[in-house]
Amino acid sequence: MGKSSHMKRLAMPRSWPLPRKTSVWVQRPDPCGHSIECCMPVGIILRDILGIAGTRKEANQIIQKGIVKVDGKEISSINRGVGLFDILTIADQSYICTFDKRGRLSYNLIDSKKAGTKLCRLNGKTTIKGGMTQLNFHDGRTMLVENASKDEWATGSTCKINLSDGSVVETYTASTGAQCYLTGGNHVGEIATIKEVEIKRSSMPNEVNFEEGFGTIQEYVMVIPSSDDIPMGVDE
Numbered sequence: 423m424g425k426s427s428h429m430k431r432l433a434m435p436r437s438w439p440l441p442r443k444t445s446v447w448v449q450r451p452d453p454c455g456h457s458i459e460c461c462m463p464v465g466i467i468l469r470d471i472l473g474i475a476g477t478r479k480e481a482n483q484i485i486q487k488g489i490v491k492v493d494g495k496e497i498s499s500i501n502r503g504v505g506l507f508d509i510l511t512i513a514d515q516s517y518i519c520t521f522d523k524r525g526r527l528s529y530n531l532i533d534s535k536k537a538g539t540k541l542c543r544l545n546g547k548t549t550i551k552g553g554m555t556q557l558n559f560h561d562g563r564t565m566l567v568e569n570a571s572k573d574e575w576a577t578g579s580t581c582k583i584n585l586s587d588g589s590v591v592e593t594y595t596a597s598t599g600a601q602c603y604l605t606g607g608n609h610v611g612e613i614a615t616i617k618e619v620e621i622k623r624s625s626m627p628n629e630v631n632f633e634e635g636f637g638t639i640q641e642y643v644m645v646i647p648s649s650d651d652i653p654m655g656v657d658e
Contacts, residue, residue, distance in 0.1 A: 429450045438466075440466070449500075454505065460605075461504055465500035482500045485497060491510075506561070518532050525610045539583060543579075544559060544580070546558045547575060555567050555568075578628075578640050579596060594646065596640065602615070602643045613649050616630055616643075627640060
């Protein structure tokens with residue numbers, strides 16, 4: 423028996439900026455590279471977040487016109503999840519998914535020139551048969567590289583991906599002075615500058631301390647090129 427395409431509103435993630443008591447059910451996103459806390463179905467985004475569609479049926483009609491893309495690829499399912507740092511394009515307008523300072527998903531308008539690339543956090547690496555290294559990114563994306571050095575592809579770094587061909591344009595490491603966007607914890611949605619990274623020689627997670635006077639675990643830290651890469655909508 424397949425998994426339900428809906429769930430009760432009272433059980434939906436707190437990161438979804440939707441009222442909980444307007445109806446019983448809410449649409450569930452299809453399985454994708456993001457956890458359910460970090461993504462929302464495109465149908466809800468079109469109807470309830472952006473207000474482009476008035477009903478679920480209208481949202482589906484918009485999608486069937488072929489003008490809705492996620493990360494540069496045309497989608498056909500109203501249940502397609504759009505998650506953290508994904509690029510959602512509707513006709514000639516593009517939006518990026520981030521968290522606001524209350525930890526809720528936010529879809530903010532960006533310049534079309536920035537819609538051709540995407541920031542992806544490198545969550546881990548796997549050595550596979552033949553000596554190749556598989557890079558595993560936060561959105562479920564994977565990439566195979568040869569002769570992957572520890573410094574070149576460090577876990578916790580951020581890669582800028584060219585969405586047209588999937589190549590890595592630039593890599594940003596979690597080093598002293600780097601700017602970061604926080605994806606969890608008490609300071610979610612904020613931008614901070616790294617002061618030091620504490621590497622734990624145990625099962626405890628690595629910690630990152632910031633010049634702003636606080637710290638968090640490395641899992642919540644995403645290095646960014648500059649604060650200009652994060653829309654002002656996250657400060658609302």
